[in-house]
Amino acid sequence: xxNSTNIPQTPASTKRAAAENFIGTAWVTMLAGANLxxxxxxxxxxxxxxxxxxxxxxxxxxxxxxxxxxxxxxxxQPAQRLRVGDAVTIAPGVVHWHGAASDSLFTHxxxxxxxxxxxxxWLEPVTDEEYQAAHG
Amino acid sequence: xxNSTNIPQTPASTKRAAAENFIGTAWVTMLAGANLxxxxxxxxxxxxxxxxxxxxxxxxxxxxxxxxxxxxxxxxQPAQRLRVGDAVTIAPGVVHWHGAASDSLFTHxxxxxxxxxxxxxWLEPVTDEEYQAAHG
Numbered sequence: 710x711x712n713s714t715n716i717p718q719t720p721a722s723t724k725r726a727a728a729e730n731f732i733g734t735a736w737v738t739m740l741a742g743a744n745l746x747x748x749x750x751x752x753x754x755x756x757x758x759x760x761x762x763x764x765x766x767x768x769x770x771x772x773x774x775x776x777x778x779x780x781x782x783x784x785x786q787p788a789q790r791l792r793v794g795d796a797v798t799i800a801p802g803v804v805h806w807h808g809a810a811s812d813s814l815f816t817h818x819x820x821x822x823x824x825x826x827x828x829x830x831w832l833e834p835v836t837d838e839e840y841q842a843a844h845g
Numbered sequence: 846x847x848n849s850t851n852i853p854q855t856p857a858s859t860k861r862a863a864a865e866n867f868i869g870t871a872w873v874t875m876l877a878g879a880n881l882x883x884x885x886x887x888x889x890x891x892x893x894x895x896x897x898x899x900x901x902x903x904x905x906x907x908x909x910x911x912x913x914x915x916x917x918x919x920x921x922q923p924a925q926r927l928r929v930g931d932a933v934t935i936a937p938g939v940v941h942w943h944g945a946a947s948d949s950l951f952t953h954x955x956x957x958x959x960x961x962x963x964x965x966x967w968l969e970p971v972t973d974e975e976y977q978a979a980h981g
Binding site: 720740741744745746747748750768769770771773775794795796798799800801818820822823 | 855856876877880881882883884886904905906907909911930932934935936937954956958959
């Protein structure tokens, strides 16, 4: 068994993350798009202060931090500061956000298993108050 | 829904890869072990000349190259040279090997979706002749 999905892929073109789901600017580069493993991998870089809206993933997500400093917060929990080499496993259905610290770029891989179940359910923006509290 | 699997994880202790499945030395650091997404992520560094045996994955695998230069080869196909930023999606059941070039360290993330289906089926070592041919 062999097919063209197994050819090494150089990264796809970098796209700006959808403005309706982010505050500030983030850049997304798909490293492995739709494929026979039903798992996708994207590289996401947030500019300082940028973060995504509250959201959840039907099949969960894994983040692996590759550069900079940022935050991950689940609804009702304190924010967690993330550094290079940290990984976060996000269980299916958990409402959360992630993004850069106010003074740092932040890059993570976003690994989405079983994307045929859906990628993300987007909710309301992270307010400035919520975002500032993460830095406390 | 929230649970302790979502706490950011610093990398686990680095382990030497199982000698029976590798030629040369490789080091494995699990970044995200067993978790509610059923997808694991490990960081694998091959010393120059090191490679794993021919093998396949019941649910496939995605490699994302993060350092150095290496090779990926499917049975019956020419080897592909891999550099930083390359990603390889390996479909379920495809027999292949990967490892460092003879003159370079090589590091990739190994993403294993649906590990409850099994991680890997190991086969015979990659011979010196097969390995040298990859460099041709």
